Amino acid sequence: MxxxxxxxxxxxxxxxxxxxxxxxxxxxxxxxxxxxxPAAAPAAVAKADAAAGNTTQSTHLTIEAATEAAQAALDAAEKENQRVSVAVVDRNGNTIVTLRGDGAGPQSYESAEKKAYTAVSWNAPTSELVKRLENAPNLKDIPGTLFLGGGAPVQVKGAPIAGIGVAGAPSGDLDQKFAQAGVATLD
CATH class of the missing domain: 1.20.5 (Single alpha-helices involved in coiled-coils or other helix-helix interfaces)
Structure with missing residues (x-):
């Protein structure tokens, strides 16, 4: 070689x-x-503005307000030695913030999100929505919902802008109480 x-x-x-x-x-x-x-010739340009009447504005919680509400709900639960998870979702059901308390069960995280989503979707506390199941049992089959006490809507002028869900306490009544504590901080 x-x-x-x-x-x-x-x-x-x-x-x-x-x-x-x-x-x-x-x-x-x-x-x-x-x-x-070459750029395609523009078709008719739509005028999208409030004056034309074809747009709308909506109100949303800030991350700071959502976190404050979630922390207030978690604090209320901890005062009663309850181990819970808290979720805050926006008007569209998108999660803004979640807090998992020390020792909260593994199922509580997802349940809190579903309760928050359910509350904002129907603009009603989930403890009230449970009663609707008697007349419409198929409601519980809607994906992403959970018809158990513990979800509360956040409203501005009567319209839902967010939902707070709490899960993990031994009863829906307690979860509902803690969710309401979170809503109360936003008033």
Whole structure:
């Protein structure tokens, strides 16, 4: 086998790098020089503004207010030696904040979110919604809902803007009491 000299290896490596660099530069240059496709002519432009009457505004809790409410609910539970989880969701059911208290059961986290979602969806405390199941038992089959006491809506001018859910206490009445403590901090 023939030995390749150091000089030959350096020259071969240098030429290879130069070729690769030139190819990459050419590809970048070619892409940069390619003209953009012509923009499609705009269709009728819709005027979306409040004056036209085709938009709406909504009120939302800030992260600070949601956290304050969740902490108040958790504090109320801890004062009574209850181990719970608390969730606050926005008007659309998206979770804003959750707090899992020390020693809260593993099921409490998800249950708190579902109670909060249920409360904001129906703009009613979940302890009241449980009563509706007598006349409409299929309500409990709606995905993401949980018809047990412990969910409370947060309202502005009667409209729901958020929901607070508490889960983990031994009764829905206690969970409901703690959720209401969270709502009370927002008044």
């Amino acid at each position: 023939k030995k390749i000299s150091m000089r030959t290896r350096v020259l071969t490596g240098g030429l290879t790098l130069a070729a690769l660099g030139a190819g990459a530069f050419g590809a970048v240059s070619a892409n940069a020089a390619t003209p953009a496709a």
